[in-house]
Each structure stands twice: as structure tokens, then as C-alpha cells.
Amino acid sequence: MSTLTLSKAIGAGLRRAMETDPKVVLLGEDIGKLGGVYRITDGLQADFGERRVLDTPLAESAIIGAAVGLAYRGYRPVCEIQFDGFIYPAFDQIVSQVSRMHYRTKGAVRMPITIRVPWGGGIGAAEHHSDSPEAYFTHTAGLRVVACSNPQNAYTMIREAIASDDPVLYFEPKRRYHLKGEVDLEAPLSGQSAGRSQVLVAGTDVTVVAYGALVQTALDAAAAAEREGISIEVIDLLSLSPIDYAPIAQSVRRTGRLVVAHEAALTGGVGAEVCASITERCFEYLEAAPVRVTGHDIPYPPAKAEGHHIPDLDRLLDGIDCALGRPNSRSGMGAGS
Amino acid sequence: MSTLTLSKAIGAGLRRAMETDPKVVLLGEDIGKLGGVYRITDGLQADFGERRVLDTPLAESAIIGAAVGLAYRGYRPVCEIQFDGFIYPAFDQIVSQVSRMHYRTKGAVRMPITIRVPWGGGIGAAEHHSDSPEAYFTHTAGLRVVACSNPQNAYTMIREAIASDDPVLYFEPKRRYHLKGEVDLEAPLSGQSAGRSQVLVAGTDVTVVAYGALVQTALDAAAAAEREGISIEVIDLLSLSPIDYAPIAQSVRRTGRLVVAHEAALTGGVGAEVCASITERCFEYLEAAPVRVTGHDIPYPPAKAEGHHIPDLDRLLDGIDCALGRPNSRSGMGAGS
Amino acid sequence: MQLLTPAGERVASPEYDPWVGDVDDAQLRDLYRDMVVVRRIDTEATALQRQGELALWPPLLGQEAAQVASARALRSDDFVFTSYRENAVAYCRGAAPVELVSVWRAVTATGWNPYSINMATPQVVIGAQTLHATGYALGIQADGADAVAVAYFGDGATSEGDVSEALVFAAAYSAPVVFFCQNNHWAISEPVTLQTRGSLAARGSGFGIPSMRVDGNDVLAVTAATRIALDRARSGGGPTFIEAVTYRMGPHTTADDPTRYRPPAELDEWRKRDPIVRLEAYLTSRNELPDDFRAEVQAVADSTAAELRAGCIALPDPDPLSIFDHVYADPHPALEQRREWYAHYLDGFEAAP
Amino acid sequence: MQLLTPAGERVASPEYDPWVGDVDDAQLRDLYRDMVVVRRIDTEATALQRQGELALWPPLLGQEAAQVASARALRSDDFVFTSYRENAVAYCRGAAPVELVSVWRAVTATGWNPYSINMATPQVVIGAQTLHATGYALGIQADGADAVAVAYFGDGATSEGDVSEALVFAAAYSAPVVFFCQNNHWAISEPVTLQTRGSLAARGSGFGIPSMRVDGNDVLAVTAATRIALDRARSGGGPTFIEAVTYRMGPHTTADDPTRYRPPAELDEWRKRDPIVRLEAYLTSRNELPDDFRAEVQAVADSTAAELRAGCIALPDPDPLSIFDHVYADPHPALEQRREWYAHYLDGFEAAP
Numbered sequence A, B: 001m002s003t004l005t006l007s008k009a010i011g012a013g014l015r016r017a018m019e020t021d022p023k024v025v026l027l028g029e030d031i032g033k034l035g036g037v038y039r040i041t042d043g044l045q046a047d048f049g050e051r052r053v054l055d056t057p058l059a060e061s062a063i064i065g066a067a068v069g070l071a072y073r074g075y076r077p078v079c080e081i082q083f084d085g086f087i088y089p090a091f092d093q094i095v096s097q098v099s100r101m102h103y104r105t106k107g108a109v110r111m112p113i114t115i116r117v118p119w120g121g122g123i124g125a126a127e128h129h130s131d132s133p134e135a136y137f138t139h140t141a142g143l144r145v146v147a148c149s150n151p152q153n154a155y156t157m158i159r160e161a162i163a164s165d166d167p168v169l170y171f172e173p174k175r176r177y178h179l180k181g182e183v184d185l186e187a188p189l190s191g192q193s194a195g196r197s198q199v200l201v202a203g204t205d206v207t208v209v210a211y212g213a214l215v216q217t218a219l220d221a222a223a224a225a226e227r228e229g230i231s232i233e234v235i236d237l238l239s240l241s242p243i244d245y246a247p248i249a250q251s252v253r254r255t256g257r258l259v260v261a262h263e264a265a266l267t268g269g270v271g272a273e274v275c276a277s278i279t280e281r282c283f284e285y286l287e288a289a290p291v292r293v294t295g296h297d298i299p300y301p302p303a304k305a306e307g308h309h310i311p312d313l314d315r316l317l318d319g320i321d322c323a324l325g326r327p328n329s330r331s332g333m334g335a336g337s
Numbered sequence C, D: 001m002q003l004l005t006p007a008g009e010r011v012a013s014p015e016y017d018p019w020v021g022d023v024d025d026a027q028l029r030d031l032y033r034d035m036v037v038v039r040r041i042d043t044e045a046t047a048l049q050r051q052g053e054l055a056l057w058p059p060l061l062g063q064e065a066a067q068v069a070s071a072r073a074l075r076s077d078d079f080v081f082t083s084y085r086e087n088a089v090a091y092c093r094g095a096a097p098v099e100l101v102s103v104w105r106a107v108t109a110t111g112w113n114p115y116s117i118n119m120a121t122p123q124v125v126i127g128a129q130t131l132h133a134t135g136y137a138l139g140i141q142a143d144g145a146d147a148v149a150v151a152y153f154g155d156g157a158t159s160e161g162d163v164s165e166a167l168v169f170a171a172a173y174s175a176p177v178v179f180f181c182q183n184n185h186w187a188i189s190e191p192v193t194l195q196t197r198g199s200l201a202a203r204g205s206g207f208g209i210p211s212m213r214v215d216g217n218d219v220l221a222v223t224a225a226t227r228i229a230l231d232r233a234r235s236g237g238g239p240t241f242i243e244a245v246t247y248r249m250g251p252h253t254t255a256d257d258p259t260r261y262r263p264p265a266e267l268d269e270w271r272k273r274d275p276i277v278r279l280e281a282y283l284t285s286r287n288e289l290p291d292d293f294r295a296e297v298q299a300v301a302d303s304t305a306a307e308l309r310a311g312c313i314a315l316p317d318p319d320p321l322s323i324f325d326h327v328y329a330d331p332h333p334a335l336e337q338r339r340e341w342y343a344h345y346l347d348g349f350e351a352a353p
């Protein structure tokens, strides 16, 4: 067991993967000498050389497109997109190439590409440095999408992502990079765990589903609610595509109430999918409509106001009150018409 | 009143907009002499000149990026993306620029850009010519997204899209291009209608929500169901962002049952949003979980098999049976776990 | 660069002749055979489309020399990434005739296994494959191998950001990749002059990549240029950009009507530079195209066309449930469930009275 | 191109001198004043960041000549699209000091109204603004006006597909746009040699665009090049690509630590080519930089810095509900409802005991 920050845990996972498999290569802007703007790849180029840790020219589409070619040649490229908001220039390569190549070639050509995305807000950053683009990718068949939330799962999941023969979008909650935790560096990998959601806190009154940075907020909410005598079950999705619904459905069948939280915009977010899917699975068990606690349908605002955009503890507690039919901000407001 | 096909109706709407406002300019690949691969812009370059109908180099990001600059200068660009599957190279310009410029400049700079997208499957086309990317855009704040479904609304909505001071993604269901109908060329524009869903058939048993090409399928389903004594209410969304929920909620409060249909993949599609939102609004009225009848979570398959991917009349009727709790394909299958 | 004039006369070139010194009449006859066969394939596929057996077909009529001569210059362990029009390249790489058309019959996502002929499936998104070739070349480099990745693309493609980014990457790493641009003068209805003011070879140079402009209808010039580029790549010299100037004599695809935008005189002009006629003239002038050889070539072409037609018509429709295959390489229970549901749904119809 | 050596000596150039014939000592002193002031702004903003008053700041230290001389060559009806580092350009266009920092204080999405100074808000997505400038230029063209659109971008940006596509479009339409590339040798930690093997000016030429490589630390050379480009654009000659060779003497931003990747000797080398020192030397050698003028300049710089600091610190936090403003131009009832809900939600806290 080692105590690591989430960012160091990712670095350790990358290092481990590179040691284990010579076909693992890293591509990204500033990931070499600088070790990336978040220092995730610190020291890797020094240790593995410039052929395995490639500082790339400033071109995201090319980073992903080159990874496709490397995968064609049998490599396992791990691409770093410097910030969430800079993944869009690579969108075409991701949705038209990475996600479809295995299908297009009837399984002949594998795309074991990992795309690392420092992700989300809450860090006081400039425009385009706080986006939550995950739903674009969960809507795209052929991709897997995961989000880590603590050092242990960050370490294990980056290794699993790299080991997967499918392309994986790996979202890293920037504002939890400094979160510390015990990491078992020998924890076993599971081919399945990328698709396994995890119950973090057992509870009976409301099921709260979160992922990434908001998992911590959900844990805080569970603690706060407990002090009020409310029992929250907290589930970390871990995998956003596919979503492992079994634990969520089991939970909702007991609690009858569901709250889903994310930073991304409300409309068409992962929350919509979770709510729709759980309603399909648990309709007769639901005692109230599932509640979404999310960012607003606005561009990411100036950072001094970001606390009003992305959900915090209070917003999540308010959503829990809503699910419980307790007085809350939505009481008497109507849900539109 | 004139009888026009849907494609001619769009062309007529473009012509009318260009006549009315000299700031309307068209950009796209092959839209000049050729009149576009679907001939939507046929004759416009001949009549309005090469400065107002620009055949562009083969670069989608540049088409949209140039439109941003033209909008900065006070123009109202209408961009044609040749096929749905070729919008992704422009994704960054759309989600990071077009959608945010008005916000970024605190309202100083308007982006009255219309992006026309020949859209969807069912035409036996090659790969990347049958995509349904609309959900990527409905999840993006700052954009408006509409889908026409018949010649009249195609004509009116293209004019409204161009007249809007906001950017509008205008989706054109390719396989309905030849659909004929009466068009009132003097029908009034409404600043609101872009956000207004429309009840096409009144009914009492199940509410069916569709848009684009599937509206026709929904109408067929209503007719078929009627023969079986089932009364379907058909609602055409018309606007996918924002969605006008009032008529849908009113309908579901009466029927208690909802089916949403689209060609796009199930996961994270517009259907997820409609189901989640209507559940939020109508929870106590729902007699069954809302049902989604959609494309599978797969890349678009070879065209000879596309009939097994995108929903047809039978699939929609099956979904209606499911909503009604009648024997259907899902009976006894479970909804996963 | 031109080594064979449109009239079929050999032009001496101290610089390039050494690169084709070994290309004797026998080899030229092989190239001639390939060109005649692929033209025949092209004609047959067009006919199949007209008869409703194919959904679409992108003819390569006029571009035979550019494709055949470049493809024949490759080693089998080189890897090729193309757009949709390079059916002659695929033929030379070893694709069976029916494999060229199965995608266009819309019954399959790919005609061949890319690793069986070291050629990726045709790319429809314009320019995207140039990045794949570049990445593949990085892999060759990392392997310490001396194979070469080759990217084929059109004049229109050069406008796409991806192609420029590929040039940037290739130059940055001195990657062993050949950018083979077929300037066939048109991108659907758009003349090449809309995509660039200067030559496309100049484009390559601007990225610091050695670039050549060659007569793409001249098998010898194309052979020389491709060999130069391959040799440079194999010996660590990095990428090369080749602009092969040729002409799309047919429509963009069978769905296109070029009379709407193309001056007929232009086509007439290019007919005079037909790559097959040119080589025919040259070989004939040397008495190296005897009648029996021509007859043999014709026979190969006809039998290939027949094989193509028979294979095409026999292609089965895809199994409905196959649409769920190969979305993922690792297990995906949710999709498996969906497949099961859909199978169950389809069974419902069979069960119905 | 160089008209002033690093030592501050004037080099004669029959080709370029005519373009700066009118630039007398008074004008040079104006440029000198601008450069000193913007350097002072830069220093002050860096200090404000260190003191926690700004979230971030991208210093332009070392690039004063490239930015000031090019910006001062523009007409007020020209329209400028820049990246985030062009604070000297914004200053010259007329942005108030506080408007330069408000975005970096994270209290607003934009420091100024683009139409008030004919300059777009800084673009963070690398290269994206080059397309906006090109589109704006198409608008100028359609209007029949003789204004010019100017795109500023960095050496790193040249690798992005968008920049190449902008060059393609500008060339295709002969659009009145100037591509002003500041090659400051670094893109965060990446040297320019990773982005290109040759010069960046060669890149422009490859797209058929007249291109120039100028000493970006030489106000006269930059003035001449910019004027040539503007003149060409105004007179229907289309786009020009200017590579201004300069150096980022500071970190990428205040969050960056260049000692991790940059050889210290390189910085020392470039200190000798400091653009302000150079002009100082030239003017001093001509006795055209009297002490009272220097004192005046220092006073302007100090008062500008003071104004910047006072304005910055006084900037209010954004109103919470303002985050819902300007998402759309036309009415949007759903978002209005969300704003109302959020106001109601916030009220709940105030109401709470």
C-alpha cells in the first residue's frame, strides 16, 4: 500500500503499464520534458525515451489520428488531451475513426487506444479549461467511457483502460488531482471492472449516483444527511459507458428514490440516461421522479461564478430533499409545464 | 399554396431569405454550380452570384469558422454540411465558438448562423452518410436545434432559423426529401415556433413523440393502431433544443403513456432527455415507464442491414404495445437488471 | 516530371532515369495489363451499379497509371491507407475483385481484412486516413523496421485540416510515410483551383517535406517518384509528398452528373492524355505489344470482370444480427442483451401466423 | 528582414525602406512609449497574479515590438482576431488597462466589447481565430470595403488544422486578411522545431500566400511588413502571411515553470535582442531619447500600471444570476425558468435563519 494523490496514482498506473507492455506509447502536448501541464507523465520520457513518450505538435486531431495508425500497427497508444475543452478538434477522429474502426474492419483491427482527459471545473480556470464533454462520448457506440474518483480506482482503471482492446475515454477529475488515498499497487485488474459501478455507502432512503469529482460531494452529502437522520446510498458509476445498472436498480428498488449528479449540462447529460434507464427498470418501485442535480444549460461561466454553475453539497442536498418530497428549492416552483 | 417536395421547400425558403435580407450568404461544398449533392441550393448561385453563394474548399471546420467571422461582420451565414457524418470536423468550431460567442462577448456579437445538415439513414448510403448526430448538439448550450418533417415546416423553419439571432442546427431528414406537400409560401414566421412542438394527431391511449423522418412513421403507426382500436397522440418535436414540453406533458397527463422514437443511438439520445424530463413533469400521471424506440448502440451498419437498425413501423408498434403493457417483444425479456 | 509524353515518346531524364533503369518492356507490359484490368473492373462495377447490383461506385477512369504504378512500386510489408477511389491500388495489393465491390453493394463494412493485403479499408471521411498512415509510420519507426506507410488522397482532401496536420506530424518525426496525392482536378464539382492557388506539391514543401510534381498519367514518372519516396523513407530520410497530376475522366461517383459543372472541352483535352493509350503507344512503337499479348490481357480483363460480376451478385445480404458484431472487442453485456432482445423481436415475426 | 540590428543600428534596405520612409523619430518615440507601457502593464499584471488578484496571466515579455509595431500599422476600421497573449495589441487598439486583466481575474467572459475597439475577445482555443479573421475578411470583401482582417497566432498554432484551413480559404477567395504569426520559439514547453522543420513563412508560401519572415523584435521591420501586407489586402491583392521571429522571454503563463524545459543560455541569447533595448539604443544613438522624454514615458507607464491595479482590485465578483445572461440572443423560456429557479434557490439561503 502506498499513499498517493490521484494525479500520482495515474502516473504510477501509466508507468506500470509501460513497464508491462512495450507496445504502450504515450502521445500528447507537453507530456515529455514538462511532464504535462499537470505533471501526470512526470519522468516517463526520461525513463522510457522519446520514442515511447512523444511530445506532439499542437494538433489534437493528429494526436488521435496518429494513435489510430499506431493501433493499426499493434501499439497501445495513450493520448493526453491537455484539457477537456481541447478534445473537440479531435472529435471527428474519435467518433468517426477510433470508435468505428473495429466495427468497420469486422474485428480485424483493434483500437486499444486510451484517451486521457483532465476534466471538469472547480479549479478557477480560464475558458475551455473546465468542460464536461463526457456525454458526447457516452452517446457514441464503440467507445468506452470511464471516470475515476479516487487514487485507488484512478490507478486501477488507467491500467484497465490501457489493457482493454477497446478505445477508452478516461476522464480525470482535475479538482481531485490532489486527493490523497491508499493505493494497492498490486490490486488485481478486472476485464469487467471498467463496467462495474460501485456502492460506496449503503443506505435506505435515497440512492445518489455520481461520478468523477462529484463522488466526493455525494459522500459529503451522505454524511450530512445522516446527521439529519436520512440514509443515503451512494453509488459511483466509474464506467459511464457502458453503465452497470444492476447495483443502481437494486438500490432504487429498495430506496424508491434516485438522485443523479454531474457537472455537465442538464439537457442530454449522463443524468438523463441514468434517469430514463432506471425508470425503465424500476418504474413500479419509484416513489418519486428521479432527480437530476447538474450544471445549468449554459456555457461554462467565468470562474469566479463557477460555484453557481456546478453542483455543490448544498445543491445536492437540495436535490435529495426534492427526491424525498421534503421542502426544497423546487417546491412550489413547478417543473415547468 | 404550392405543392413542393421537402427538398424544394427548403430551397424555396433559402431563396426567400436571400431575397429578403442581403446579409444572408450561403457557404458549402458543391452548393454553387452543382446546387449541392441534393440540389437544395439549385439555381441560387446563378441568381445571387458567387459572393452570396460560396462554393468552399473542402474543409468543414473552415466553413463554420468562416461563418463565425462573417457573423462578426454582420452577416447571416447559412452553412451546408454535405452529409451528417461530415459535421464532426467542424465540431470544435460549433461547440467552442458558434455556441459560445454571444455568451463570451456578453451579447455584443451575435451568431445568426444556420447550419443545414442532410441527416439520417434509410437511403442505402455509404458509411458516414446516415448519421444522427443531433444529441451532440442538444447537449450543447448556446445552440438551437430543429428538425423539419414535412414541406411546410421545412419551408417555414428554414426561414425562421435564418431569421433567428441565435445559431441554429437545421436537420433535414434526407429520406423525406421527396415527400410532397402543400406549402403556404406566405405562412407567417414566428419567433417562437422554433421552440414549439406540434400535436399532429390527437389520441387518448399513448403519446408518441417523434421528429424528423420518424414523424411519418409515427403517423403510420397511429393509423395502424387505430385499426386495432388504439388511440395514439402523435407529437412532432420540431425543435429538439429547446424542447417545448407543454404539449407533451399535457398529452401524457391524459394518456399516462409515452413512447419516444428516433434513429439515433439509444444511449444518451434525445429520447433519454424526453423521458427524463417528462417523468419529472408527469410522474404521478404515468401508468408505465416511458418507452424509447431507437437505433441500437452500434455504428451505422452496412446499408443493406439498416432496416434492422433504425426503427420502422413494426418497431414503433412494438414499443407502443410495450407502453400499453400488451404482449410485445420485451415481454418476458426483462429490461436487463 | 514526365518520362513518357502523351504521344508515348520516352523523354530522357538524367535525374530520374536511374530510378526506372530496371523497368524493362516485360515490366511495362505487366503495368499495362494491370491498367487494362482495373479499367475493365471499373467499367464492370459501373455497369453493375447501373443495373442496381451496386448502390454506388466511384470510378477511377483516367487514374490508372497513378494508382497502378505507385502501388506496384510498394513492398508487400508496406502499408497503404487510401480514400474510396483507389480500387486499382487495392487490386494491386491483392484484393479479390469481389472484395472491391462488396462495400459498394452495402452488404459489409469492409471488403477485406486489412492485414491480409496490408491495406486499410477505404476511408470515406476525406483526409482522415493521412493521419492513420502517419501514425502507422511512427509505429514502423518504433519497431525499427524499414517498411513504409503510404497515404493516398485527392486534391480536394488537401484542404482538410487533417491532411495538413498529418504533414506536420510526419515532418516533426521524420516518419517513413509517403503522401501520394492524386490531383485529378476535381473534388466532386469543385475544380482544384478552388482548393489551392499554387501547385499541391508546393503545399508539401511548405511543411518542410520534399515534394514532387509528376505526370500522373505516365507510368514511368509515377514509378520513379514513388521509388524515390520509398527509398527516402526506408533509409531514414522521412516523408515525401507526391502530387500525381491526373484526371478524373468519369463522374465523381455513379450518382454524379458532371455535365452540370464540367466544361466538355476539358474532358476532351484529357482524353488525349489517357494513361493506357500512352503506354500502348510507347510499347507499340517498340513492337512490344504483340497481338497475342493484347489478346491475353483482354482475356484476363474479361475473366476478372466476370469473376467480379458473379461474385458481386452472389454476395448474400448481411445477417440481421451481424449488425451487433464487432462493436467492441472486449465483452459488452449490455449490447449482448440488446442483440438477444432483437433476435427475440425478429423471432416474433416468424412465430406470427 | 531586418532594418534595425540588435545593437540598434539602422540597416538600409532598398526594398523595405520606402515602407517606413515616414516613420520619423517622433513616431519611433511613440512606439517606444507603447512598448515601455505594455511591458509595465505586463509586469504589473504578473505581480497582481503573484498577489492572488489574478487567476492567471500570459506575459508577452519580449514580444513588444512584434505586437506594438504591427498593431500601430492598422487602421481603426481594420478588425483584429487574436489569441490570449496579444495584450499589447489590445492596448494599442484602445482597450483600457483594466479591460486587459478582467478576464484573467475570472470575473467576466470578456474585457471589452469587440465592436468598440474592432478587436475580438482573446481566443483560447489555439488557432480557431484564424478562421474567424478569414470569414470576417470575406465579409469585408462582400461589403466592397477596404478594411483588413488581421489574425494573430503563435508558432504552435500553425500545427492546428484550423490554421491551415484558414490559409486555404484565404487563398481561395483572395480574402483581405493578414496572418500575423508570432514565432516566439515556444508553445508552452515545445520548441518551434517540433512544429516545423523549415521556416513558418515557408508554410504560408506553400498555400500560395505571399509570405515574409521578419525580425519580430525590430519595430521598423515589423512596421514595414505589416504595411506591405495591409496595402496588398486593401488593394485587392489578397492575404499575406507574416512570420515575426521573436522570443517569449517569460514563462508561458504565470502557472508555468520554463526552467523545466528551456536551456538558460537561450534566454540569455535573446536578452541581447530585447526589442525595447534595441529601439532605445537606436534613438539614443541619434540623441532622440532625451531624459525628459524618458521620464515622461516612465510616468505614463507607472500611472497606467496604477490604473490597472486599482481597476483590477475594484472589479466586482460577477452577479450569480449573470451566468444565465446572453446564452441566447432570442428569448429562451426554459433557461429563463432555470434562472428563476436558481434565484429562488439562492433566496432560500438568505431566508434561512
Ligand SMILES: Cc1ncc(C[n+]2csc(CCOP(=O)(O)OP(=O)(O)O)c2C)c(N)n1
Pocket (backbone or CB within 6 Å): B029, B058, B060, B082, B086, B089, C085, C124, C125, C126, C153, C154, C155, C156, C157, C158, C184, C186, C187, C188, C248, C252
Ligand atoms: C470530411 C468529408 N467532407 C465531405 C465529404 C463528401 N465528399 C466525398 S468525396 C468529396 C470530394 C473529394 O475530392 P478529392 O479529395 O479530390 O478526391 P476525388 O473524389 O477526386 O478522388 C467530398 C466533398 C466527405 N466524404 N468527407
Ligand SMILES: Cc1ncc(C[n+]2csc(CCOP(=O)(O)OP(=O)(O)O)c2C)c(N)n1
Pocket (backbone or CB within 6 Å): A029, A058, A060, A082, A086, A089, D083, D085, D124, D125, D126, D153, D154, D155, D156, D157, D158, D184, D186, D187, D188, D248, D252
Ligand atoms: C486547441 C488547443 N489545444 C491546446 C491548448 C493548450 N495550450 C494553450 S497555449 C498552448 C501553446 C500555444 O503556443 P503558441 O501557439 O506558440 O502561442 P504562444 O503561447 O507561444 O503565444 C497550448 C498547447 C489550447 N489552448 N487549445
Ligand SMILES: [Mg+2]
Pocket (backbone or CB within 6 Å): C154, C155, C156, C182, C183, C184, C185, C186, C187, C188
Ligand atoms: Mg479530386
Ligand SMILES: [Mg+2]
Pocket (backbone or CB within 6 Å): D154, D155, D156, D182, D183, D184, D185, D186, D187, D188
Ligand atoms: Mg509560441
